[in-house]
Amino acid sequence: MRELAGKTAFVTGGGSGIGFALGEAFAELGMKVMLADVEADPLAAAVTQLRNRGWAVHGITCDVADPASVERAARASFDTFGTVHVVCNNAGVAARGGIDDISLDNWRWVLDVNLMGVVHGIHAFLPHIRAHGEGGHFVNTASMAGLNSGLGFSPYSASKFAVVNISEGLAARLKPLGIGVSVLCPGFVRTRINESGRNRPERYGPASVPDPASPAGILRARLIELTQSGIDPVDVAAQVVSAIRDEELYVFTHPGPGWRAELEERFGAILAAMDKAASRGRP
Ligand SMILES: NC(=O)c1ccc[n+]([C@@H]2O[C@H](COP(=O)([O-])OP(=O)(O)OC[C@H]3O[C@@H](n4cnc5c(N)ncnc54)[C@H](O)[C@@H]3O)[C@@H](O)[C@H]2O)c1
Numbered sequence: 150m151r152e153l154a155g156k157t158a159f160v161t162g163g164g165s166g167i168g169f170a171l172g173e174a175f176a177e178l179g180m181k182v183m184l185a186d187v188e189a190d191p192l193a194a195a196v197t198q199l200r201n202r203g204w205a206v207h208g209i210t211c212d213v214a215d216p217a218s219v220e221r222a223a224r225a226s227f228d229t230f231g232t233v234h235v236v237c238n239n240a241g242v243a244a245r246g247g248i249d250d251i252s253l254d255n256w257r258w259v260l261d262v263n264l265m266g267v268v269h270g271i272h273a274f275l276p277h278i279r280a281h282g283e284g285g286h287f288v289n290t291a292s293m294a295g296l297n298s299g300l301g302f303s304p305y306s307a308s309k310f311a312v313v314n315i316s317e318g319l320a321a322r323l324k325p326l327g328i329g330v331s332v333l334c335p336g337f338v339r340t341r342i343n344e345s346g347r348n349r350p351e352r353y354g355p356a357s358v359p360d361p362a363s364p365a366g367i368l369r370a371r372l373i374e375l376t377q378s379g380i381d382p383v384d385v386a387a388q389v390v391s392a393i394r395d396e397e398l399y400v401f402t403h404p405g406p407g408w409r410a411e412l413e414e415r416f417g418a419i420l421a422a423m424d425k426a427a428s429r430g431r432p
Pocket residue numbers: 161162163164165166167168185186187188211212213214239240241242262263290291292293334335336337338339340341342343344345348376379
């Protein structure tokens with residue numbers, strides 16, 4: 150979608166980090182923006198900050214894990230702006246644990262937000278975008294953790310692999326309708342992702358912090374360090390804008406050799422296994 154000025158964007162997780170930067174970038178381009186977030190106070194502050202710059206920005210509290218909440222947010226966006234063109238299914242949380250002790254609550258919470266949140270966003274907005282016929286674009290936030298298994302056995306990686314897959318499938322189905330899809334796969338970005346527990350609903354039980362001396366605790370400390378030295382969310386948002394304009398499926402904000410090597414290792418292992426199967430005479 151080349152022309153963004155005058156169009157409308159809906160962004161989940163818009164109160165912080167990458168979501169806020171997306172909202173800011175869209176508003177700066179002359180788009181109308183609906184920020185949606187489960188955390189009311191930071192959301193209100195984000196909306197105020199952008200409105201003070203004279204931009205058409207609104208906010209709505211929304212829990213992406215709850216389909217009814219996403220439907221309500223979608224209706225509020227239609228009521229406020231008429232049509233929505235760009236939908237960023239971006240809200241996400243991280244919760245980890247050791248290989249033996251990732252709680253089932255952690256699995257459910259992370260999959261409900263990171264995976265079902267994306268599904269709910271597509272479900273709530275696709276019929277609308279298809280019906281207005283003005284074109285549109287979905288941006289689904291995955292991660293490099295959705296393309297390689299570097300984090301090990303993890304609900305976060307599992308959710309992000311699913312988001313990559315959903316986006317690839319959706320892109321193929323929506324292309325003939327003139328609706329674009331991008332999947333955002335960042336490495337480390339300087340945000341509050343490591344404080345995800347601030348939004349953990351009680352229904353998923355208490356958050357557990359791993360023993361700092363355990364392998365899970367050491368990994369957690371390392372991930373916090375890497376995130377704090379990550380890139381600015383503003384850089385990520387600029388690349389997303391380009392991807393929407395150029396109709397690019399994959400958005401890689403960290404194409405450096407380390408990340409590339411991890412992908413090569415994974416895809417190399419998959420292709421080597423296929424070669425081995427072929428050498429055994431499999432069809
Ligand atoms: N920061 C990184 O290094 C990094 C890397 C790869 C991918 N990502 C992904 O980027 C996305 C944005 O995260 P971020 O890094 O900006 O972190 P962040 O914590 O700064 O922002 C996430 C936002 O999502 C909101 N949120 C959480 N649960 C929600 C729910 N149930 N419903 C609605 N909103 C909810 C939070 O309140 C917050 O405003 C996530 O999907 C994350 O997995 C982040």
